[in-house]
Amino acid sequence: MRSYKTEIDPNNVQRTAFLNHAGAARWAYNWGLSRNVDEYESTGKRLSSIDLHRELVQLKKAEVPWLCEVSKWAPQEALRNLDHAFSEFFRRCKTGKGKPGFPKYKSRKNGIGTFTLGQIIRITDRTIQLPRIGKVRLKERGYLPTDERIINATVSECAGRWFVSVLVDAEPRREMGTEILGVDVGAKSMAVLSDGTTFENPRALIKATKRLRMLHKAVSRKSKGSANRKKAVVRLARHHYRVACVRSDAIHKSTDAIAKRAAVVGIEDLNVAGMLKNHKIARALSDASMSEFHRQLEYKMAWAGGEVVKADRWFPSSKMCSWCGEIKGDLKLSDREFVCIWCGFEADRDVNAAINLRDMAVGSTVSACRLGSAGRDPISVKLLTGQEPNATEANGLGG
Secondary structure, eight states: OEEEEEEEEOOHHHHHHHHHHHHHHHHHHHHHHHHHHHHHHHHSOOOOHHHHHHHHHHHHHHTOGGGGGSOTHHHHHHHHHHHHHHHHHHHHHHHOOSOOOOOOOOOGGGOOOOEEEESSOEEOSSEEEETTTEEEEESSTTOSOSSSOEEEEEEEEETTEEEEEEEESOOOOOOOOOEEEEEEEOSSEEEEETTSOEEEOOOHHHHTHHHHHHHHHHHHTSOTTOHHHHHHHHHHHHHHHHHHHHHHHHHHHHHHHHHHHEEEEEEEOOOHHHHTTOTTTHHHHHHHTHHHHHHHHHHHHHHHTOEEEEEOTTOOTTTBOTTTOOBOTTOOTTOOEEEOTTTOOEEEHHHHHHHHHHHHHTTOOHHHHHHHGGGOOHHHHHHHHSSOOOHHHHTTOOO
């Protein structure tokens, strides 16, 4: 399965239909949650999505006839989502991993929400035809597949823009690269490769902080419930959306470039949740979105048939010398240049870490690095680090 998400350009009538479908899906979800709570309190069991749908069909004819104005898929898929939410809740309770997270009621105050449609969905180069809505114009032509079997389409809204995500029955494929690369992800640079290639971090949130502060003040100064406050909220949402787009674009471009080159990639298994507890670097780490970078790199490498090798969480990629294998325990976060006091090896901190991750990816250990480091000639050092080898390395004393 693969999904394609793109922006659509609905007219006013279609926007109203989108809002009605999203409201129907939200109402069905809340109704199903309430019925499940009542059923569990009385019998100790919960209702499945099929049972809820049967009750909803009878209820629709008698008490909620307005549900007949929208496609049957919107409330039906909402009940399936509720059933999945309960299944995940009970699974987490049994395994004890993470917070249980009991399903919550959905409120219009938290957003319009989404709805899913199925069955008759046709795609052309410029339009997508949805049940009970009709043909909707696409802003990006030629992106959605026209020759694949379509499973469903999910419509969502963000900052006044409407999007459609189409799920198709097609195995994603792409050509696999030939290189073995180590990738060091950080807050200063988004990613640094073992060959010295650097992908800069756009710092979208940090650069937009001043503007966001002004927009937040504008919202707080408006009267609650007024039309001006709603307009200010829309302006703030649009700016947050722009920040997210800048970050997402940079991550997609960098991970795509790596996946096209590499057959094997070595990365770190970072404890991002623990790192965010440090309030001094939490904003920079969140802006870098390292977890999202790893997620995209993993699925893109899987599409191409490549392999992603994760280092142990305690692997000293930054503190270990990529030349001799010795570990520099007093390395500080402010030290951007790695200088080995044993062999004199000098390199950029992130490049040194990326080389260690590359060596780990090909099955090297610390002892193997020490044994194999003597075979690195000055030319290979220059290619890996982008620097001229020092006198100690040139004399072959690095090991």
